[in-house]
Amino acid sequence: MKDQTIIEAQMLIRKPASEVFDAFIDPEKTRHFWFTKASGKLEKGKTITWEWEMYKVSTQVIVKEIVPDEQITIAWNSPATTVEFIFNAVSADQTYVIIKNYGFGQQGADLVKEVMNNTGGFTTVLDGLKAYMEHGINLNLIADKFPAGK
Template identity: 60%
Template sequence: MDKTEKPIVECQMMIRKPISEVFQAFVDPKITTKFWFTKSSGILEKEKSITWEWEMYGVSDKIKVIELILNQKISIIWGNPSTTVDFEFSELSNKNTYVVIKNYGFQQTGNDLIEAIKNNTGGFTTVLDGLKAYLEFGIKLNLIGDKFPHVKQK
């Protein structure tokens, strides 16, 4: 990568559910809490700020929804330093949806940038894996809670 290129984390997964159901799983915290964070201050809406919590780790993050196009795309800003995350939804058939998560706008450099890319790639892959298990099979794998068993959980 030369100095003008900006790194992008990209993770993807086919989910065997209709696009409206997959999209709603990211918008509605009643569903999202089954595979990602444990608590949210509300549903995702354009230009709304929300707090997501991972209660088992005692951490939370504020996110701002910058774009929300029904059954197509959700864009948020989150983190410290902040980055942009796009969730893109494509209908492969009336029963299959392809989800692509892109994370970009990293401010870090050197080893800090490598660490951020590594952590975000692993994290968003875990989110997609949990989404797939929950929507397709109704299984709550507890992937996020089990990802860091050495961290004191509450």
């Protein structure tokens, strides 16, 4: 049975919703704050591979839903969970991004570990997104989260 736990991370990004949304759709932009390589842009119904080359890991992403400039819903990992990226336009040049992750198959200590890892991971993604979108800086947060040997 899938757990009903929902993890959530959020951040205000001082850019229009269309630009922030596109940063998640277009891997040439996403690679500046999250994964290093992707097999293509996110499109509804497609399965895309995301890679983190520094860790020699990848995951399959199934794009379940896209509402332009508002929401992206994917399934990913094994066992698969659902991730929703929600883009709320606060003003013409500010977007409140919420990432929700749910549908966990783990229980007990395994679930707690998964929730902690995913909450921290998505917070790091949003921190990197903010630096990239607002200041044009790639902070290398994902690569530096687990440097070689750690």
